[in-house]
Amino acid sequence: MKVNIDMGAAAGRAVADLDLEELLATRLLVQGNSGSGKSHLLRRLLEQSAPWVQQCILDPEGDFVTLADKFGHQVIDAARTEAELTRIAGRVRQHRVSVVLNLEGLDVEQQMRAAAAFLGGMFDAERDHWYPVLVVVDEAQLFAPAVGGEVSDEARKLSLGAMTNLMCRGRKRGLAGVIATQRLAKLAKNVAAEASNFLMGRTFLDIDMARAADLLGMDRRQAEMFRDLGRGNFVALGPALSRRPLKITIGPVETSARSASPKLMPLPDAPEDARDLIFTPGPEEATLAVRRPPPPRPVPTADILAQLSQPKPAPEPPAQPVFAIIDETERETGIDTVLREILEDPDAAFRSDAVLYQDFLVRCRIRRVPGEPLALPAFRRRLAVARAGVDESTGGETWAMALSLSETLPDDLQGMFLLVARAAINKDPCPSDATLARAYGSHSPRRAQRLLAYFEERGLLVARTDFHGRRVLAFPDLGCETGPGHPDAPDTPQRDAAE
């Protein structure tokens, strides 16, 4: 079905069309400095396409909640637990409801975690629910920053991983990413690179202009034109928009942004008692008025240098722990037991990590596993290792090497990689596509083949076929290879599980 969305006016043509079906397949990146009209553009796109496609907006400023009144979007306040957001996202896909995830009021780290949990739930939706959704992310550099910032590494990894999944691997699952950013240079390259459609607005900085030119395949002098674009004007390029760079002017919108640009307003007449007004505390402040201690005086540089040149004092003896010492072995055994219990359920392979994680936490509580519960990324990793069916302590050096290779892969591919690596180390026959698919949590043998091709592209393994049509996977870094195995063989349960 061909649906053209009317984005406004194009130079030399009456209407600036956007081919919606093509957009679903090829994604969109919008770039422009603050105030260039990106959010307005996204709103135009959302309003025009609302009757045709499900929409999900990640909204850091709470701008898009106004879509609810006119277009029926449900607003999801992001101040919830990550597990809850993941489950809501699953239901959003199941019931095909358009939503705005309102992230306003959360600090940056919380925004990243919430976005990751929500996108994760959308991405991990059951195959039956892979309907097309436009996933619009405004201020995408917040969620996929090019460099580390003040937030924790873990939050950044989660959020960047979710954005990478959206843009690189979302298409098969019906997720079509539409992302907007103020500064291309601040957006992770791999996330930007997956969009095939571009709308470039006013851009001042040379570094952003250069990146825009690279993405669009223009020479850098040509890209100078982005400097002079007015508010609401964009250069469009891509299969869903135009084959050649085309200037367009975004048309009006029906709903309004909650946060508009500041407008100049005449000042009120200066009150005579202005001084009193600002220095007299209000009645409710009076009770709170506790004076802060003055800041410490700065230490003179000479003193600091003197301190640094003094010999290091002997380290203090370790303080007695305040809390009971946790028995590490007991904790490890507990976690291993729980993981094994979970994996014994044959359906576990087809449940998303988020669901398994919930199950894991509950079981740990039941078994009174001591210590802090594992965080989700650590859980994923342990699960991948447990799925591969190798006991980490007895695997030897090659296995340690395989583990460190697996860490270069996205979390959800590690399990499958470790499974083939284990087969190679044990000289077992190469697992069939069906077995590999199960390790990835899928029923699709083709997916397994594609993932093997991906491992091969990354130089982790080399696949060859013997004269009987059986597959052998060799691992150059590990110096070993699997025995030959038929790719089409039925799924066999893992050896350890069978024992």
Ligand SMILES: Nc1ncnc2c1ncn2[C@@H]1O[C@H](COP(=O)(O)OP(=O)(O)O)[C@@H](O)[C@H]1O
């Ligand atoms: N095409 C347009 N037509 C009319 N007003 C626009 C247009 N594009 C942007 N504006 C207005 O300009 C201001 C800034 O636009 P906005 O979309 O918030 O910019 P950005 O998201 O790039 O910072 C808003 O008040 C918006 O309503």
Ligand SMILES: [Mg+2]
């Ligand atoms: Mg904006």
